[in-house]
Amino acid sequence: MLSNTPQDRLSAPRILVIDDDDSVRHIVTRVLGSAGYTVTTAADGREGTTRFTDELPDLVITDMVMPVQDGMETIRQIRAVQPDAKIIAISGGSPIIHNNLSRMVRRLGAMEFVAKPFDPDEFLETIARCLGVGKEQAASSAA
Numbered sequence: 243m244l245s246n247t248p249q250d251r252l253s254a255p256r257i258l259v260i261d262d263d264d265s266v267r268h269i270v271t272r273v274l275g276s277a278g279y280t281v282t283t284a285a286d287g288r289e290g291t292t293r294f295t296d297e298l299p300d301l302v303i304t305d306m307v308m309p310v311q312d313g314m315e316t317i318r319q320i321r322a323v324q325p326d327a328k329i330i331a332i333s334g335g336s337p338i339i340h341n342n343l344s345r346m347v348r349r350l351g352a353m354e355f356v357a358k359p360f361d362p363d364e365f366l367e368t369i370a371r372c373l374g375v376g377k378e379q380a381a382s383s384a385a
Contacts (some may be wrong), residue, residue: 254278254279254280255279255280255300255301255373256279256280256281256282256297256299256300256301257274257279257280257281257282257299257300257301257302257303257369258281258282258283258284258290258293258294258297258299258301258302258303259271259274259281259282259283259284259303259304260283260284260285260286260287260289260290260302260303260304260305260308260313260316261283261285261303261304261305261308261332262285262286262305262308262309263305264285266305266332266358267283267285270303270365271283273362273365273366274366274369277366277369279369282297282299286308286309286310286311287304287308287310287311287312287313287315287316287319288310288311289310290302290304290311290316290320291311291316291319291320291323294320294323294324294327295323298324300328300373301328301329301330301369301372301373302320302327302328302329302330303329303330303331303332303369304316304317304329304330304331304332305331305332305333306331306332306333306343306347307333307334307335313331313333313347314346314347314350317329317331317347317350317351317352318350321350321351325351327351328353328372328373329347329351329352329353330352330353330354330355330356330368330369330372331343331344331347331352331354331355331356332355332356332357332358332360333355333357333358334357334358334359335357337357340355340357343355353372354368354371354372356368
């Protein structure tokens with residue numbers, strides 16, 4: 243999506259990924275990194291909230307079901323620090339659960355809800371839309 247030159251890396255959008263599943267964090271980091279984003283990760287909501295406060299990333303992607311601190315509380319705490327924070331909620335489970343979670347997280351202030359497993363291209367489109375990255379920029383870096 244984004245150019246991968248050293249200069250562009252300095253200005254690449256910073257994304258915080260919060261998920262208790264190591265494999266999900268690894269996959270999401272790989273997908274985002276290959277698209278030129280700068281990625282920081284956290285293994286639970288409490289760690290994620292601390293990293294958010296310290297780093298103020300451009301976008302947060304948070305799992306909803308985690309030990310220590312779930313995604314709902316994580317979204318609330320991030321919103322308390324920065325009311326206009328850009329947040330995408332992710333979660334596995336059935337379509338019924340997804341529909342309910344999607345409504346709940348949007349009420350809390352998440353911009354989008356993405357069901358796991360996700361298609362990497364659709365996931366990147368959702369991220370670009372939330373960050374306000376133009377289609378021209380996305381197309382030029384995908385080449």
